[in-house]
Amino acid sequence: MKLLHTADWHIGRRLHGFDLTDEQGNAFEQIEAIAKKEQVDGIIIAGDLYDRRLPAESSVAMVNQMLQRLNLTDHFPVYAISGNHDSATRLATGTPWFKQTDLFLHTALSQAFKPVELADTQIFLCPYFEPFDAQQYFDDDSLQHLDQAFARVVDEMKKAFDPSKKHLLAAHFFAAGSSTTDSETNLTVGGLAAVPTDLLADFDYVALGHLHGKNALHMRQARYSGSPVKFSLSEAAQEKGVWIVDTDQTPVKLTFKTLTPIHDVKLLTDSFDHLIHSTDDPAIDHDDYFGITLTDTQPIPNVMARLREVFPKIVTLSRQDGFSTQVRYQGESGQQIRQKAPMTLLKDFYEQVAKEPLTPQQEKWAKTTLKQASEGGQPS
Amino acid sequence: MKLLHTADWHIGRRLHGFDLTDEQGNAFEQIEAIAKKEQVDGIIIAGDLYDRRLPAESSVAMVNQMLQRLNLTDHFPVYAISGNHDSATRLATGTPWFKQTDLFLHTALSQAFKPVELADTQIFLCPYFEPFDAQQYFDDDSLQHLDQAFARVVDEMKKAFDPSKKHLLAAHFFAAGSSTTDSETNLTVGGLAAVPTDLLADFDYVALGHLHGKNALHMRQARYSGSPVKFSLSEAAQEKGVWIVDTDQTPVKLTFKTLTPIHDVKLLTDSFDHLIHSTDDPAIDHDDYFGITLTDTQPIPNVMARLREVFPKIVTLSRQDGFSTQVRYQGESGQQIRQKAPMTLLKDFYEQVAKEPLTPQQEKWAKTTLKQASEGGQPS
Numbered sequence: 001m002k003l004l005h006t007a008d009w010h011i012g013r014r015l016h017g018f019d020l021t022d023e024q025g026n027a028f029e030q031i032e033a034i035a036k037k038e039q040v041d042g043i044i045i046a047g048d049l050y051d052r053r054l055p056a057e058s059s060v061a062m063v064n065q066m067l068q069r070l071n072l073t074d075h076f077p078v079y080a081i082s083g084n085h086d087s088a089t090r091l092a093t094g095t096p097w098f099k100q101t102d103l104f105l106h107t108a109l110s111q112a113f114k115p116v117e118l119a120d121t122q123i124f125l126c127p128y129f130e131p132f133d134a135q136q137y138f139d140d141d142s143l144q145h146l147d148q149a150f151a152r153v154v155d156e157m158k159k160a161f162d163p164s165k166k167h168l169l170a171a172h173f174f175a176a177g178s179s180t181t182d183s184e185t186n187l188t189v190g191g192l193a194a195v196p197t198d199l200l201a202d203f204d205y206v207a208l209g210h211l212h213g214k215n216a217l218h219m220r221q222a223r224y225s226g227s228p229v230k231f232s233l234s235e236a237a238q239e240k241g242v243w244i245v246d247t248d249q250t251p252v253k254l255t256f257k258t259l260t261p262i263h264d265v266k267l268l269t270d271s272f273d274h275l276i277h278s279t280d281d282p283a284i285d286h287d288d289y290f291g292i293t294l295t296d297t298q299p300i301p302n303v304m305a306r307l308r309e310v311f312p313k314i315v316t317l318s319r320q321d322g323f324s325t326q327v328r329y330q331g332e333s334g335q336q337i338r339q340k341a342p343m344t345l346l347k348d349f350y351e352q353v354a355k356e357p358l359t360p361q362q363e364k365w366a367k368t369t370l371k372q373a374s375e376g377g378q379p380s
Numbered sequence: 381m382k383l384l385h386t387a388d389w390h391i392g393r394r395l396h397g398f399d400l401t402d403e404q405g406n407a408f409e410q411i412e413a414i415a416k417k418e419q420v421d422g423i424i425i426a427g428d429l430y431d432r433r434l435p436a437e438s439s440v441a442m443v444n445q446m447l448q449r450l451n452l453t454d455h456f457p458v459y460a461i462s463g464n465h466d467s468a469t470r471l472a473t474g475t476p477w478f479k480q481t482d483l484f485l486h487t488a489l490s491q492a493f494k495p496v497e498l499a500d501t502q503i504f505l506c507p508y509f510e511p512f513d514a515q516q517y518f519d520d521d522s523l524q525h526l527d528q529a530f531a532r533v534v535d536e537m538k539k540a541f542d543p544s545k546k547h548l549l550a551a552h553f554f555a556a557g558s559s560t561t562d563s564e565t566n567l568t569v570g571g572l573a574a575v576p577t578d579l580l581a582d583f584d585y586v587a588l589g590h591l592h593g594k595n596a597l598h599m600r601q602a603r604y605s606g607s608p609v610k611f612s613l614s615e616a617a618q619e620k621g622v623w624i625v626d627t628d629q630t631p632v633k634l635t636f637k638t639l640t641p642i643h644d645v646k647l648l649t650d651s652f653d654h655l656i657h658s659t660d661d662p663a664i665d666h667d668d669y670f671g672i673t674l675t676d677t678q679p680i681p682n683v684m685a686r687l688r689e690v691f692p693k694i695v696t697l698s699r700q701d702g703f704s705t706q707v708r709y710q711g712e713s714g715q716q717i718r719q720k721a722p723m724t725l726l727k728d729f730y731e732q733v734a735k736e737p738l739t740p741q742q743e744k745w746a747k748t749t750l751k752q753a754s755e756g757g758q759p760s
Contacts, residue, residue: 057467057469060470060473064472064474072477087437089437089438089440089441090440092441093440093473093474094473094474094477094478096452097452097477097478097483098474098477100477100480101477101480103477
């Protein structure tokens with residue numbers, strides 16, 4: 001059996017206000033092409049199809065069309081679960097009919113224990129759940145934390161294990177030992193909501209969703225596919241793609257197939273001057289999404305507008321070393337500054353910002369204006 | 381062919397703040413029971429399955445469960461369309477799969493022209509649409525109003541007519557000549573958004589949705605089923621139910637099957653005293669929803685709270701004849717009133733409200749207090 005493992009589509013997601021519809025649509029088409037080329041026997045989507053529990057109509061139309069294409073047009077079996085970003089209730093719409101064409105989309109914990117039975121493989125589809133759901137399902141209030149709940153869930157799954165078959169699990173959670181990036185939700189922070197990886201040891205492969213980087217967990221038989229698209233600057237260095245899982249081999253053979261974005265998400269650290277004059281630099285695709293860090297320390301008037309002329313899709317802009325003016329002012333106390341004459345303050349300020357002294361004419365204007373201001377009169 | 385015609389479920393609707401989930405669930409079960417008893421060959425739902433374009437999760441779960449029960453559990457073919465209250469995009473979720481079990485749910489105008497082909501009948505499912513949709517579909521900007529657009533739509537449908545079969549249409553709009561009630565949307569007000577009934581003449585039966593009363597249109601071969609539940613006081617007098625349509629007869633034979641609410645919606649006009657003492661009246665089910673009109677003309681302290689002790693589900697409360705105090709004051713001008721002494725005003729006011737004069741002790745207190753107030757002192 002050859003399966004394609006993807007997750008965390010997050011349809012509807014934006015990158016600091018930038019629409020990612022085209023990126024997500026394009027990544028989907030690459031996934032579809034890989035599935036066809038590899039002639040996979042099915043596609044696992046390990047949760048977070050949507051970015052929000054209440055998706056926009058445009059997102060609903062997009063996910064509907066994607067599932068339709070994979071399952072009804074291309075005739076791929078699909079094995080999917082809801083993630084913590086999905087509304088399990090809304091995602092459940094239509095699922096009783098989907099099974100007829102081997103589209104399995106599980107959204108309730110109760111569906112986790114009856115595997116999809118293939119000739120040589122059992123696929124357990126465990127949607128995202130919270131300890132409370134396990135307490136309800138097992139009628140057991142002692143399942144206070146996710147690790148306890150998940151241990152109980154795996155025990156229950158094992159009761160259905162057919163020893164003559166391989167056992168696959170699709171699930172959506174934070175496996176202990178994995179590193180988080182800042183585009184996942186707060187739910188992943190802290191140890192409470194983590195699942196110890198040893199609970200996954202009884203499966204031949206665990207197709208995980210939740211963390212967006214494929215290297216977030218290094219276990220031979222459990223992997224995050226990561227998201228198909230970079231959703232934050234913290235994912236800039238990540239390679240995006242899908243796993244091709246060959247279950248005919250023991251251990252299962254994993255091959256990572258990369259996805260190429262239309263516009264990449266990149267971090268760039270350089271001086272304003274270099275950046276502004278980088279238009280001919282073949283190493284830079286100026287249409288990418290950029291997190292720019294300036295090495296300059298002086299103030300730069302209109303800096304964002306001027307940079308956006310060269311890099312239209314700036315996601316964030318920051319300074320590597322702060323501002324030199326701040327450094328200079330560290331030598332003067334508030335008391336010292338307050339003792340200075342207004343004209344001295346003005347001259348110092350102008351020089352710091354403009355990097356040149358006032359001209360004699362400017363100084364004359366300033367003096368006249370200051371005098372009028374102190375006398376309460378109007379400048380002429 | 382025997383079909384059940386229902387419409388305007390409006391799942392998620394509330395009646396002046398009262399939850400109608402139980403009423404709607406119960407009405408659904410009655411519809412299901414009628415379909416089974418009548419052994420119908422299919423169920424037409426003529427739009428407005430949801431009350432809102434963005435339904436709550438609980439509403440989504442309810443509609444999902446209802447469609448699943450009719451189609452997958454009871455194996456009824458279902459012929460449904462989206463109404464103006466539905467989000468066509470959200471309602472489209474799963475529809476490509478639904479067809480496999482003869483659940484046809486059309487949400488786009490483009491789906492209106494290919495009928496569902498049964499042995500002796502063609503069913504055209506025309507979702508709610510606006511003139512703009514028709515302009516787009518036909519690439520014809522001249523279709524400015526719904527009557528023009530609908531004429532074009534019917535012309536297009538007729539091209540697919542099989543003369544050897546009966547022709548049924550399910551649609552959701554305001555047919556001219558029908559009477560509106562105030563629980564439909566403003567879209568139905570005025571002639572612009574109406575469809576002339578003569579456009580419906582070429583169909584053997586038109587199963588309409590949009591208006592909530594079954595008597596809103598009297599055409600032999602076109603009917604509103606009305607909503608299964610009363611959604612406003614203006615529907616209090618309506619008989620709710622579904623049509624059983626027998627297409628084997630010419631003209632089609634229509635039988636109305638009534639639905640019985642758990643708690644009815646009723647108008648009640650009586651005196652406060654009668655109503656408060658009506659607890660033993662067998663003609664009144666005090667758990668119904670009531671629009672109460674009081675015949676009293678005097679003010680009644682705490683009137684709503686006292687009535688709610690007897691009628692817990694009061695929807696509205698009004699007066700038939702206004703207040704008698706208002707009538708009395710019509711004889712006095714503002715100028716006349718302002719000339720009265722404060723003590724006279726107080727005595728008159730008390731008498732009007734309490735229907736009895738001040739006692740000597742009350743009058744003494746009032747005089748003392750008025751004197752202190754006019755002197756700016758504090759009452760002792």
